[in-house]
Amino acid sequence: MSEELKVPTMAEFMAEGKQPEILFWVGSAGSYDDRAKKISKAFVKILHKANVAFAVLGEEESNTGDVAKRAGNEFLFQMQAMMNIEILNAYEVKRIVTCDPHSYNCIKNEYPSLGGNYDVVHHTQFIKELISSGRLTLEGNTYKGKRITFHDPCYLGRANSEYDAPRDVLKQTNANLIEMKRHKSTALCCGAGGAQMFKEPEKGNMDINVLRTEDALETKPDIIATGCPYCNTMMTDGVKAKEKEGEISVLDIAELIANS
Amino acid sequence: MQYIPNILFLIILALGIGYFTLNIKKLIRNIKLGKAVDATDNKGERWRNMARIALGQSKMVKRPIAGFLHIVVYVGFIIINIEVLEIIIDGLFGTHRVGLKVLPESVYGFLIGSFEILAVLVLVSVVIFWLRRNVIKLKRFLSSEMSGWPKNDGNIILYFEVVLMCLFLIMNATDTTFQNLGHGNVVSQFIAPWFGDNPDTLHIIERTAWWLHIVGILIFLNYLYYSKHLHILLAFPNTYFGSVTPKGKFNNLEAVTKEVKLMMDPNADPFAAAPEGAEDEVPAKFGASDVMDLNQIQLLNAYTCTECGRCTSACPANLTGKKLSPRKIMMDTRDRLEEVGKNIDANGGEFKDDGKQLLGDYITNEELWACTTCNACVEECPVSINPLSIILDMRRYLVMEQSAAPMELNNMMTNIENNGAPWPYNQMDRLNWAKED
Numbered sequence: 176m177s178e179e180l181k182v183p184t185m186a187e188f189m190a191e192g193k194q195p196e197i198l199f200w201v202g203s204a205g206s207y208d209d210r211a212k213k214i215s216k217a218f219v220k221i222l223h224k225a226n227v228a229f230a231v232l233g234e235e236e237s238n239t240g241d242v243a244k245r246a247g248n249e250f251l252f253q254m255q256a257m258m259n260i261e262i263l264n265a266y267e268v269k270r271i272v273t274c275d276p277h278s279y280n281c282i283k284n285e286y287p288s289l290g291g292n293y294d295v296v297h298h299t300q301f302i303k304e305l306i307s308s309g310r311l312t313l314e315g316n317t318y319k320g321k322r323i324t325f326h327d328p329c330y331l332g333r334a335n336s337e338y339d340a341p342r343d344v345l346k347q348t349n350a351n352l353i354e355m356k357r358h359k360s361t362a363l364c365c366g367a368g369g370a371q372m373f374k375e376p377e378k379g380n381m382d383i384n385v386l387r388t389e390d391a392l393e394t395k396p397d398i399i400a401t402g403c404p405y406c407n408t409m410m411t412d413g414v415k416a417k418e419k420e421g422e423i424s425v426l427d428i429a430e431l432i433a434n435s
Numbered sequence: 436m437q438y439i440p441n442i443l444f445l446i447i448l449a450l451g452i453g454y455f456t457l458n459i460k461k462l463i464r465n466i467k468l469g470k471a472v473d474a475t476d477n478k479g480e481r482w483r484n485m486a487r488i489a490l491g492q493s494k495m496v497k498r499p500i501a502g503f504l505h506i507v508v509y510v511g512f513i514i515i516n517i518e519v520l521e522i523i524i525d526g527l528f529g530t531h532r533v534g535l536k537v538l539p540e541s542v543y544g545f546l547i548g549s550f551e552i553l554a555v556l557v558l559v560s561v562v563i564f565w566l567r568r569n570v571i572k573l574k575r576f577l578s579s580e581m582s583g584w585p586k587n588d589g590n591i592i593l594y595f596e597v598v599l600m601c602l603f604l605i606m607n608a609t610d611t612t613f614q615n616l617g618h619g620n621v622v623s624q625f626i627a628p629w630f631g632d633n634p635d636t637l638h639i640i641e642r643t644a645w646w647l648h649i650v651g652i653l654i655f656l657n658y659l660y661y662s663k664h665l666h667i668l669l670a671f672p673n674t675y676f677g678s679v680t681p682k683g684k685f686n687n688l689e690a691v692t693k694e695v696k697l698m699m700d701p702n703a704d705p706f707a708a709a710p711e712g713a714e715d716e717v718p719a720k721f722g723a724s725d726v727m728d729l730n731q732i733q734l735l736n737a738y739t740c741t742e743c744g745r746c747t748s749a750c751p752a753n754l755t756g757k758k759l760s761p762r763k764i765m766m767d768t769r770d771r772l773e774e775v776g777k778n779i780d781a782n783g784g785e786f787k788d789d790g791k792q793l794l795g796d797y798i799t800n801e802e803l804w805a806c807t808t809c810n811a812c813v814e815e816c817p818v819s820i821n822p823l824s825i826i827l828d829m830r831r832y833l834v835m836e837q838s839a840a841p842m843e844l845n846n847m848m849t850n851i852e853n854n855g856a857p858w859p860y861n862q863m864d865r866l867n868w869a870k871e872d
Contacts, residue, residue: 207860208858212868219869231866243848245808248848250835254695280683283681335681364811366755366807373857379755380756381755383751386754386755
């Protein structure tokens with residue numbers, strides 16, 4: 176991806192008097208985290224390929240406040256939420272797509288009672304939509320026959336009962352999808368949720384991401400697929416801790432689709 | 436003289452039910468110490484949840500062995516209790532097996548016959564349950580919070596069931612007229628020979644078993660309040676009041692919304708006098724440090740918990756050796772609530788500060804900060820208990836009232852405040868990723 180990606184902003188759309196089909200909510204991780212930035216780029220590549228008129232808020236986007244809320248700071252959460260809602264409403268945003276299940280859950284479920292009502296979609300749901308409407312076609316050879324296991328993000332799966340979209344999308348790659356013993360509603364957390372991403376874990380005999388990586392390794396995968404930037408980091412660290420980084424890659428579904 | 440047994444029966448029955456009613460009143464009063472919650476929405480879905488989860492035991496069977504055995508005991512318990520109706524009528528009116536006078540012999544025989552079969556199935560299940568707890572020692576029954584009373588409580592219930600089921604079978608086996616009937620004694624006919632054929636002895640054993648059976652049931656009824664077994668009653672309201680929104684949706688605190696709106700309103704006058712009537716308002720406490728700060732559904736949750744430990748066995752923090760156990764959160768909440776209730780009783784209806792609270796004296800910060808909010812515990816609970824909501828409310832208290840978040844989280848929150856991101860990057864750089872290689 177050496178060519179510069181075209182990522183239009185809402186302000187640019189507004190200047191032309193146009194409204195994009197979707198707002199791509201990049202999220203803090205997707206904007207600043209080196210690993211997650213690659214996911215944002217992969218998703219933009221998909222959007223271009225499917226000719227989706229999208230825009231981002233860019234400098235006008237701020238943290239959703241999700242992590243502050245889970246940490247117990249309701250003040251900070253509501254301040255962030257209300258600032259974001261003001262901007263989103265000013266641009267008359269209808270549909271939001273994000274690669275981050277935490278942003279997805281927060282905007283979808285917690286913004287409405289503060290005055291922010293949008294149709295919020297996770298990127299795996301949106302990719303599924305693009306494929307089934309024929310806007311996005313895959314060759315399906317890159318990952319043919321590869322063993323892929325999908326780690327359910329808590330905030331997409333249990334929190335919002337979306338288990339099928341990521342799996343349906345993965346099936347399109349003709350990969351060999353293998354489930355971990357704990358999957359869907361019984362999936363184990365990657366260990367980053369609830370603000371754990373930003374602090375050392377409490378004392379215990381193991382780190383959660385290592386235990387979860389063990390679940391994944393039992394399926395003898397070539398690839399561990401994720402649908403959340405935090406899960407991606409945690410599983411990547413877990414694979415490193417198990418010294419398997421040479422054999423197993425951890426890839427977001429957006430990256431898998433962008434490459435196939 | 437001939438009415439003495441009837442009067443005695445009436446007194447025992449009235450005492451049993453009366454004491455139970457007193458305790459239930461106490462239970463309702465204690466739950467009402469919590470904040471009121473509006474759960475008048477989604478009536479249809481709530482009734483469906485109750486029918487499916489409590490009555491239909493849909494979540495129990497996710498663990499097939501425990502689930503199947505539980506259904507046997509549950510069905511047995513409910514159906515055999517139809518027999519209690521007959522016992523009460525017989526006891527009050529001095530009749531004997533009044534069912535035989537009302538129902539055709541074949542129907543009565545079929546009913547009692549199925550009760551006897553269920554009684555045996557319950558006995559078998561209870562023995563397996565006992566073995567799982569005491570011999571096989573399943574890991575989830577061995578946590579540190581499961582010592583002392585919680586451990587004994589689990590076993591006492593099983594012994595109760597054994598005694599009640601045995602008394603029921605003995606009562607039938609020694610009832611000569613019933614045995615002669617030859618209907619419905621599918622199990623008891625094999626036990627009958629153990630007791631010989633002296634009619635007087637048989638009669639005494641039959642009467643003793645009959646009385647012990649009904650007294651046992653009344654004791655069991657009153658035992659419930661003190662036991663985790665309260666779930667057999669509370670599972671129903673608890674599943675009705677359980678959440679009907681996506682699990683990821685955490686409530687927004689309205690008190691905070693008011694203040695944040697005021698802060699963000701450029702026209703608000705920060706020095707303006709408080710509006711009329713506002714002086715009477717108790718300043719809002721953010722989050723929860725004690726049971727009175729929790730809401731009534733959370734307190735109902737605590738009384739409903741059966742301490743089965745499915746939540747804890749699915750908790751990622753617990754699985755990796757951290758101190759958090761969602762089951763302990765629920766048990767602590769109930770223990771503290773009971774303590775507060777006793778305090779109120781002892782002080783003539785008013786709570787006197789006892790220098791204790793749920794946070795710190797029961798639940799530690801370390802437990803609270805270990806939670807990943809992954810909802811595994813909520814998903815697992817067979818009766819719709821939400822330990823996570825209590826954890827979150829207590830975190831809110833720690834952060835908003837005490838500023839007692841772990842330092843790294845404070846840094847993260849400062850970053851969000853200053854830069855709109857959890858990391859110390861400039862908001863103006865938010866789109867840089869698109870321009871980088």
